[in-house]
Amino acid sequence: MSAPITEPVAPIVGVEGLVQIYTVDGRSVAALSGVNLAVREGEIVVLVGPSGAGKSTLLSVLAGLTPPTAGRVRVAGHDLSNATGTELDLARGTGLAVLLQDVRKNLLPYLTVRQNIELGWPKRVAGRIDAEAALDVVGISAELRDQAVHAVSAATRQLAAIAATIATSPSVLLADEPTSNLNRDDVRAITAALSRANQQLGTTIIAVTHDLDVATALKARVVTIRDGRIRMEAQGGNTQVFVREDGSVPLTDDILADFPPGTVVSLTAGPDPHTFIVRRSAPEGPA
Numbered sequence: 222m223s224a225p226i227t228e229p230v231a232p233i234v235g236v237e238g239l240v241q242i243y244t245v246d247g248r249s250v251a252a253l254s255g256v257n258l259a260v261r262e263g264e265i266v267v268l269v270g271p272s273g274a275g276k277s278t279l280l281s282v283l284a285g286l287t288p289p290t291a292g293r294v295r296v297a298g299h300d301l302s303n304a305t306g307t308e309l310d311l312a313r314g315t316g317l318a319v320l321l322q323d324v325r326k327n328l329l330p331y332l333t334v335r336q337n338i339e340l341g342w343p344k345r346v347a348g349r350i351d352a353e354a355a356l357d358v359v360g361i362s363a364e365l366r367d368q369a370v371h372a373v374s375a376a377t378r379q380l381a382a383i384a385a386t387i388a389t390s391p392s393v394l395l396a397d398e399p400t401s402n403l404n405r406d407d408v409r410a411i412t413a414a415l416s417r418a419n420q421q422l423g424t425t426i427i428a429v430t431h432d433l434d435v436a437t438a439l440k441a442r443v444v445t446i447r448d449g450r451i452r453m454e455a456q457g458g459n460t461q462v463f464v465r466e467d468g469s470v471p472l473t474d475d476i477l478a479d480f481p482p483g484t485v486v487s488l489t490a491g492p493d494p495h496t497f498i499v500r501r502s503a504p505e506g507p508a
């Protein structure tokens with residue numbers, strides 16, 4: 222019997238040779254200098270890296286908010302490289318959702334949590350899921366669903382914004398710093414909601430974060446960006462390093478930049494021969 226032929230599946234997000242140059246006061250600033258990234262359907266990818274590395278710019282290009290200077294960008298079947306306004310609207314209505322860093326921009330404050338989820342384009346968006354189902358996925362309690370958004374906690378607002386985005390059944394959810402300014406319990410609630418959206422609805426998630434514990438909680442593929450380039454990748458909030466011939470473990474400046482002085486790290490054997498996983502220990506108590 223001959224082996225079945227399997228067609229390679231196109232990534233749901235494909236970025237090739239992405240360059241983004243901003244002009245500030247007549248000077249050129251290269252925010253992205255040739256980024257290649259492929260994300261499979263159903264994956265969770267977390268973008269980490271120092272301030273100014275280009276993370277938000279990459280997310281903004283993927284969201285169709287910033288037209289790329291050069292390179293190819295495909296998201297959920299839409300070519301965003303040279304897309305017109307109408308094509309970008311179509312992409313955002315069918316397949317792509319963006320959770321902004323300031324989630325108040327995703328929500329109307331004087332409507333209730335439930336009304337915010339019911340809002341939108343129920344007839345335009347094929348496959349839109351029921352508001353109650355979206356609220357169940359993110360785990361907002363029944364009593365909070367009827368409260369005005371301005372009256373609920375920052376964490377509930379963030380969960381409501383996630384519910385509003387997943388209600389449009391996006392294939393790809395882009396999130397900029399979804400857990401910033403929240404305490405550890407709230408961070409756990411947000412990562413649990415994103416994990417459930419991924420597992421129950423199959424939503425592919427790409428999130429920018431400064432918090433490697435978020436990557437660990439999401440069991441995400443971690444993509445480190447520095448100076449507008451992808452520097453390294455690892456799974457589950459860990460950094461994988463190869464043991465040298467002489468048995469030493471190279472902790473390069475690139476790696477150490479992610480583990481500031483005072484950070485407790487542990488080294489455990491990696492999945493591949495001659496590799497170690499460098500893991501940051503979780504901080505205790507509220508952030």
Ligand SMILES: Nc1ncnc2c1ncn2[C@@H]1O[C@H](COP(=O)(O)OP(=O)(O)OP(=O)(O)O)[C@@H](O)[C@H]1O
Pocket residue numbers: 243244245250251252270271272273274275276277278279
């Ligand atoms: N709209 C803009 N106009 C001009 N320069 C910009 C613009 N947005 C970003 N930049 C510059 O591009 C570079 C990358 O910025 P970006 O915000 O993408 O980095 P980041 O990794 O998201 O940083 P942070 O973690 O601080 O948000 C920086 O040098 C920044 O100053």
